[in-house]
Amino acid sequence: xxxxxxxxxxxxxxxxxxxxxxxxxxxxxxxxxxxxxxxxxxxxxxxxxxxxxxxxxxxxxxxxxxxxxxxxxxxxxxxxxxxxxxxxxxxxxxxxxxxxxxxxxxxxxxxxxxxxxxxxxxxxxxxxxxxxxxxxxxxxxxxxxxxxxxxxxxxxxx
Numbered sequence: 616x617x618x619x620x621x622x623x624x625x626x627x628x629x630x631x632x633x634x635x636x637x638x639x640x641x642x643x644x645x646x647x648x649x650x651x652x653x654x655x656x657x658x659x660x661x662x663x664x665x666x667x668x669x670x671x672x673x674x675x676x677x678x679x680x681x682x683x684x685x686x687x688x689x690x691x692x693x694x695x696x697x698x699x700x701x702x703x704x705x706x707x708x709x710x711x712x713x714x715x716x717x718x719x720x721x722x723x724x725x726x727x728x729x730x731x732x733x734x735x736x737x738x739x740x741x742x743x744x745x746x747x748x749x750x751x752x753x754x755x756x757x758x759x760x761x762x763x764x765x766x767x768x769x770x771x772x773x
Contacts, residue, residue, distance in 0.1 A: 616661050620653045622716040623675065623709055627687075627701075634702030641696050649690035653711070656686055663713040675709040 624646045631642050660669040675684050682705075683698055691698045710717045 616654065616657055616713070617650075619711050619713065619716050620650050620657070623653065623711055624650050626709070626716070626718065627703075630703055631701050634700075636700040636702055637696055641694060644694040645690055645696050648693040649686065652686045652690050652693075657711070661713060666712040666714060670710060670712055673711045675711065676707070677703055678706045678708075 627649065628642050628646045631637055631645070632639075637645070657673055660672050662668040675686065677684050677687070687701065687703075688698055691701065708719050710719070
């Protein structure tokens with residue numbers, strides 16, 4: 616579970632860094648607090664033998680209807696960051712499952728401004744994968760050892 620949470624934290628910290636609204640020390644503290652918050656939430660809802668069990672509970676989702684994810688909000692409060700300063704895309708979904716973290720898609724044109732979002736309207740563009748030109752994490756040279764989560768970047772909304 617810790618490796619998967621580390622992937623989520625790394626991904627979200629990278630998105631926050633794109634907007635450059637938050638000091639590096641605060642971003643690091645946010646990441647640490649988010650890791651603790653997610654660990655607490657996922658405890659008792661983690662099933663390596665059946666990864667899809669509890670999947671909806673472990674989902675991190677921000678969209679027009681759910682503009683603030685409760686775990687992200689808690690990590691912001693505990694690290695002294697304004698939620699609006701995260702500058703997250705107005706729609707993002709992260710699935711956190713044993714052995715895999717997936718971010719179905721997000722459109723960089725829908726990134727929130729540093730001033731926060733003002734109920735953006737849904738776009739009718741074809742979604743693109745989160746591993747796009749704006750953020751590509753370094754890939755290891757060798758295959759990860761067994762038990763290391765992989766990132767599924769072939770998951771799209773249809």
